[in-house]
Amino acid sequence: MLIKHKKRSDCSENEVTDQSVYLNRRQFMKVTGGTALGLGFGNAFAALQSGNPLSPAQPLQAAFDRVIETPYGKDETPAPYDVTSSYNNFYEFGYGKGDPAKRAGSLETRPWTITVEGEADVTGVFDLDDIIKESLLEERIYRLRCVEAWSLVVPWIGIPLADVLKKFKPTSKAKYVYFETLYDPKQMPEQRGGSIDWPYREGLRIDEAMNPLALLSVGMYGSVLPNQNGAPVRLVVPWKYGFKSIKSIVKIRFVESMPITTWSTLAPNEYGFYANVNPEVDHPRWSQKEERRLPSGVLFPNVIETQMFNGYTDEVASLYAGMDLKRNY
Ligand code: MTE
Numbered sequence: 001m002l003i004k005h006k007k008r009s010d011c012s013e014n015e016v017t018d019q020s021v022y023l024n025r026r027q028f029m030k031v032t033g034g035t036a037l038g039l040g041f042g043n044a045f046a047a048l049q050s051g052n053p054l055s056p057a058q059p060l061q062a063a064f065d066r067v068i069e070t071p072y073g074k075d076e077t078p079a080p081y082d083v084t085s086s087y088n089n090f091y092e093f094g095y096g097k098g099d100p101a102k103r104a105g106s107l108e109t110r111p112w113t114i115t116v117e118g119e120a121d122v123t124g125v126f127d128l129d130d131i132i133k134e135s136l137l138e139e140r141i142y143r144l145r146c147v148e149a150w151s152l153v154v155p156w157i158g159i160p161l162a163d164v165l166k167k168f169k170p171t172s173k174a175k176y177v178y179f180e181t182l183y184d185p186k187q188m189p190e191q192r193g194g195s196i197d198w199p200y201r202e203g204l205r206i207d208e209a210m211n212p213l214a215l216l217s218v219g220m221y222g223s224v225l226p227n228q229n230g231a232p233v234r235l236v237v238p239w240k241y242g243f244k245s246i247k248s249i250v251k252i253r254f255v256e257s258m259p260i261t262t263w264s265t266l267a268p269n270e271y272g273f274y275a276n277v278n279p280e281v282d283h284p285r286w287s288q289k290e291e292r293r294l295p296s297g298v299l300f301p302n303v304i305e306t307q308m309f310n311g312y313t314d315e316v317a318s319l320y321a322g323m324d325l326k327r328n329y
Contacts, residue, residue, distance in 0.1 A: 115252070120171060143238060173256045175256050176204065178259035180201055182199065
């Protein structure tokens with residue numbers, strides 16, 4: 001894997017610098033390399049029609065039948081489904097971009113419960129389908145910008161995170177929300193070893209979590225999430241680097257202090273708690289000024305400029321008023 005920084009336009013698919021380089025460098029695990037993508041520019045609509053094989057299970061059909069259209073991202077062109085579902089980071093299933101699609105298929109996503117604990121009046125174990133059935137699902141087309149400097153546009157389906165969190169009535173002590181992915185080494189092969197202190201952990205400040213942009217996603221491209229994209233439920237926090245958007249969530253904990261998170265613990269000088277998309281703050285090993293917008297290949301690198309807060313400044317800048325974003329990266 002490439003560590004030396006090149007001009008983005010010089011990068012080909014199989015030499016992308018990514019988070020797993022950090023792990024590789026420390027020889028904690030094997031890194032298989034990115035899959036060659038080599039895709040041209042597809043017509044998103046053709047892809048939407050051709051690609052998505054997943055329909056919701058019967059009890060959820062009603063919820064998916066009445067997904068609300070929203071104005072979010074109406075001017076964006078979603079990546080073809082096949083790209084979004086084959087170029088993934090889901091380290092529980094491997095470190096190559098194609099590994100999750102190959103290996104996550106057998107993850108059992110039903111029944112699925114979420115344990116809610118900590119500083120809230122309503123805590124306990126909740127069935128995900130009950131949460132979905134009593135919510136209105138929305139479609140939101142968001143840009144997802146990975147810290148590795150690639151990005152793509154995804155039509156997510158989900159519930160505003162604030163709507164879900166408010167059901168649990170967080171107390172005034174709930175200053176942060178902590179999230180945890182499933183820990184099940186039988187189903188998630190990379191959890192049997194390696195360097196990551198599983199389960200994958202993430203967190204948001206409570207006002208970030210309550211921001212209207214934050215989404216608890218249960219689907220994409222009109223149907224349920226494929227396992228490799230974080231089924232059955234994941235966060236989508238579009239103004240932050242993709243690693244904040246934790247997949248396959250089984251635990252939500254309301255806490256008073258900033259929680260420990262996977263990447264900020266593994267490499268604190270490279271990945272911070274806030275992880276807001278910021279072209280002015282380079283990763284120590286590469287620039288964050290540009291990104292490869294997928295689909296991208298050797299012939300069409302499709303490199304674009306990265307925008308502050310991934311282009312969501314109007315919606316989120318007030319969350320960070322007075323904060324030094326170079327220090328709080
Ligand atoms: N969540 C878990 N549990 N494990 C992971 O490895 N990778 C993160 C994030 N959520 C990850 C995760 C990273 S680095 C990114 S960029 C996004 O998922 C990728 O989401 P996608 O594969 O749906 O594009």
